[in-house]
Structures are given as C-alpha cells and as structure tokens.
Amino acid sequence: MSKLLRTTVVAHMLLREMVREGDVVVDATAGNGHDTLFLAKLVGIRGKVYAFDIQEEALKKTERLLAQHNCLAQVEFIHDGHEKIGQYIKEQVRCVMYNLGYLPGGDKSIITQGTTTISSLEQATHLLSKEGVISLMVYSGHPGGLSEAEEVECFVKSLASPPWHVLKWQKINGTQSGPYLMLLYKMVK
Amino acid sequence: MSKLLRTTVVAHMLLREMVREGDVVVDATAGNGHDTLFLAKLVGIRGKVYAFDIQEEALKKTERLLAQHNCLAQVEFIHDGHEKIGQYIKEQVRCVMYNLGYLPGGDKSIITQGTTTISSLEQATHLLSKEGVISLMVYSGHPGGLSEAEEVECFVKSLASPPWHVLKWQKINGTQSGPYLMLLYKMVK
Numbered sequence: 001m002s003k004l005l006r007t008t009v010v011a012h013m014l015l016r017e018m019v020r021e022g023d024v025v026v027d028a029t030a031g032n033g034h035d036t037l038f039l040a041k042l043v044g045i046r047g048k049v050y051a052f053d054i055q056e057e058a059l060k061k062t063e064r065l066l067a068q069h070n071c072l073a074q075v076e077f078i079h080d081g082h083e084k085i086g087q088y089i090k091e092q093v094r095c096v097m098y099n100l101g102y103l104p105g106g107d108k109s110i111i112t113q114g115t116t117t118i119s120s121l122e123q124a125t126h127l128l129s130k131e132g133v134i135s136l137m138v139y140s141g142h143p144g145g146l147s148e149a150e151e152v153e154c155f156v157k158s159l160a161s162p163p164w165h166v167l168k169w170q171k172i173n174g175t176q177s178g179p180y181l182m183l184l185y186k187m188v189k
Numbered sequence: 190m191s192k193l194l195r196t197t198v199v200a201h202m203l204l205r206e207m208v209r210e211g212d213v214v215v216d217a218t219a220g221n222g223h224d225t226l227f228l229a230k231l232v233g234i235r236g237k238v239y240a241f242d243i244q245e246e247a248l249k250k251t252e253r254l255l256a257q258h259n260c261l262a263q264v265e266f267i268h269d270g271h272e273k274i275g276q277y278i279k280e281q282v283r284c285v286m287y288n289l290g291y292l293p294g295g296d297k298s299i300i301t302q303g304t305t306t307i308s309s310l311e312q313a314t315h316l317l318s319k320e321g322v323i324s325l326m327v328y329s330g331h332p333g334g335l336s337e338a339e340e341v342e343c344f345v346k347s348l349a350s351p352p353w354h355v356l357k358w359q360k361i362n363g364t365q366s367g368p369y370l371m372l373l374y375k376m377v378k
Contacts, residue, residue, distance in 0.1 A: 002320075002376050004206055005354050013202065017193055131191075153361075161363025165194050168361045172342075172371075174350025182361075187191050 007181050010169055011135055012038055014183060015095060018133045022046040023094040028082035028120060032104060033062030035097045040071035049075045050089055052082040058103050083116040086123035094132045096124040100148060101139035111144050114151035121155060134184040141177050156184055163188045196370050199358055200324055201227055203372060207322045211235040212283040217271035217309060221293060222251030224286045229260035238264045239278055241271045247292050272305040275312035283321045285313040289337060290328035300333050303340035310344060319377040328368045345373055352377045
C-alpha cells in the first residue's frame with residue numbers, strides 16, 4: 001500500500017481517468033521513458049505519443065524500453081527541447097506530461113529551466129484539446145529546482161478558471177524532498 | 190471526465206486503494222451518509238463501519254440511505270460527537286473519514302469546531318492500524334471554516350514523518366470555494 005506515497009503512482013492513477021485509447025499525447029521530457037511507456041500503453045496502437053528529450057542518451061533509453069514492451073509503433077521520438085513543442089505538433093492533444101529537473105542517473109548539470117518550461121507550457125495550453133490535462137512533476141530539491149518550481153507555480157496559478165482547474169498534490173509534513181504534482185485540467189464547456 | 194474536478198471523487202479513488210473487504214473503518218461525520226455508504230460497500234458484510242454524527246437528522250438520513258443499498262448490517266450508528274471516538278471504539282481501524290463544516294441542507298449554524306476536531310484527530314491517530322489513512326475533507330468558505338482549517342492544518346503538519354505522510358490535494362488557481370482534501374497516511378514498518 002505504500003505505493004500510494006509515490007507521487008508518480010498517484011499521477012498515473014489520475015491520468016488513467018483522462019487518457020483514452022486512440023488519443024494523441026505528449027511526453028515533454030522522456031527521461032528514462034517510464035511516462036512514455038505509460039502513455040503508449042494507454043493510447044494503444046491507434047493512438048500516438050510524441051516523446052521529446054534534449055538528451056540523445058534519454059531518447060535511446062526510452063526507445064529501448066518501448067521496444068521491450070512492443071510499443072514502438074505508436075511513438076514518435078523528437079530529439080529537441082520541449083520548448084519547441086509548438087513547432088513539431090500541429091494537432092490537438094489530450095495530455096502533456098512534464099517531469100522537471102534532471103535525467104535520473106544522467107548528467108545532473110543538465111536541468112529543465114523556468115524560462116523554457118514556461119514557454120513550453122504556454123504552447124501546451126493551446127495544443128490541449130477541449131478536455132485535456134497537463135501533468136507537471138516538480139522537483140525542487142536540486143540546485144535551480146526551487147526557482148524553476150516558483151516560476152512554474154506562478155504561471156499555472158495565473159491560468160483562468162474556467163476553463164482551467166489547477167490542482168496540486170503535495171506532502172506537507174516532515175521532509176519534503178520528493179517531487180510534487182500539479183495537474184492542469186482544461187474543461188471547455 | 191469533469192468528475193475528476195470533484196474532490197470527493199479523488200478522495201474515494203485514493204481510499205479505495207487502502208480500504209479492504211473485512212476492514213474496520215469510521216465515518217466520523219456521517220452527514221448525508223455518502224461516505225458511510227462508500228465505506229460500507231468497501232468493507233462489505235465481513236467488515237464494520239462506525240458512523241458518528243451529533244445530529245439525529247443526519248444519522249436518520251444515513252440510515253435510510255444505507256437501508257436502500259442493503260448495507261445496514263455492517264454499520265453501527267453512534268449519535269454523539271466524533272470527539273468521543275476513543276470512548277466508543279476500542280479496536281484498531283483502517284480508515285477514518287472526516288467531512289468538516291456543516292450538514293449540507295441542514296442547520297448551517299451547527300459546524301465542526303477546531304478544538305473538537307483536533308481532539309478527535311488525536312484519538313484517531315492512535316486508533317489507526319499500522320497501515321491506515323485518515324481522510325479530511327476541509328471546507329473553509331463558511332463562517333468559522335477558515336480558522337478550523339488553519340488549526341487542523343497546523344496539527345497535521347506537526348505529525349512525525351515517518352510514520353505519517355500527510356498529503357494535500359487542493360485547487361490553486363481561480364476561485365477556491367470548494368473543499369480541499371488532506372490524507373494522513375500512517376505506514377509503520
């Protein structure tokens with residue numbers, strides 16, 4: 001039951017209620033590929049996942065993972081920063097997932113940055129379909145993490161409600177070294 | 190999909206992962222009986238739900254609802270304030286649910302109070318089994334609601350981690366008139 005304490009488990013549980021078979025979705029920060037795989041399984045062979053990463057190493061890891069699970073067919077890999085999302089994607093998407101911070105097990109000096117993350121988020125808000133969700137896993141413990149987290153939170157709080165419903169899931173007692181989650185639901189009537 | 194914006198839906202989704210058939214659980218504030226029914230279905234006929242309410246009207250409504258769903262057998266109704274929880278319950282419980290504020294559709298001058306809520310919560314922390322959860326649905330919009338919310342939040346933040354993992358789920362943009370959720374997970378290794 002302690003899996004419930006893992007923020008990624010809660011994120012997947014909630015996104016599973018939104019993403020449907022056949023949907024077009026985006027993993028903005030493929031990293032080790034866990035979210036890309038999660039999305040690829042959800043949307044299935046009739047759907048599509050765009051997977052971005054600025055690091056080739058990350059995309060290779062992701063590609064290997066997806067191949068192992070026989071999910072390569074529905075994934076398009078994009079070796080570029082997620083702030084270019086609007087240049088690559090011209091269709092409406094159901095979901096965009098972000099995992100901020102650095103690549104686990106990779107070069108910790110390569111981190112996502114507030115300015116590019118917000119530029120990417122702004123584009124993502126327009127790409128999202130009438131009912132969709134942007135998921136943000138925010139790490140604030142590494143150098144540069146806290147200032148990015150503050151910038152991002154300031155941006156998401158400024159989104160108009162409706163159609164945006166921004167929800168935050170966070171541990172509030174003891175040490176808070178782990179990530180926290182923000183879900184940006186778009187619900188246009 | 191907009192059901193995901195309802196805090197009670199998210200609460201039930203998360204509690205469903207923790208409460209098992211045969212468990213002993215508590216609805217500290219039965220109100221209109223929705224949570225009592227939810228718990229009674231989860232624990233089944235082999236389990237037990239203690240349902241408290243200080244208002245007889247609330248308990249009658251709850252009893253009617255449970256009867257309609259053929260779930261009366263596993264419920265014990267207690268017409269008393271939830272701050273007496275330790276006097277009535279002498280066994281370990283998997284889950285305690287609180288719905289703070291007033292009875293929807295009832296007398297809005299009868300509200301839960303910070304002092305009794307915290308007394309009740311303290312007792313609940315001891316009643317909870319090694320793996321269990323306390324759920325708090327917090328309304329801060331009514332008179333007296335904000336000060337209770339602040340007192341309760343101060344108390345839950347003071348819980349030691351481990352074994353306590355206190356998580357908060359809250360809307361952070363636009364108007365925040367609805368309730369927010371806190372889940373107090375106890376995980377003793």
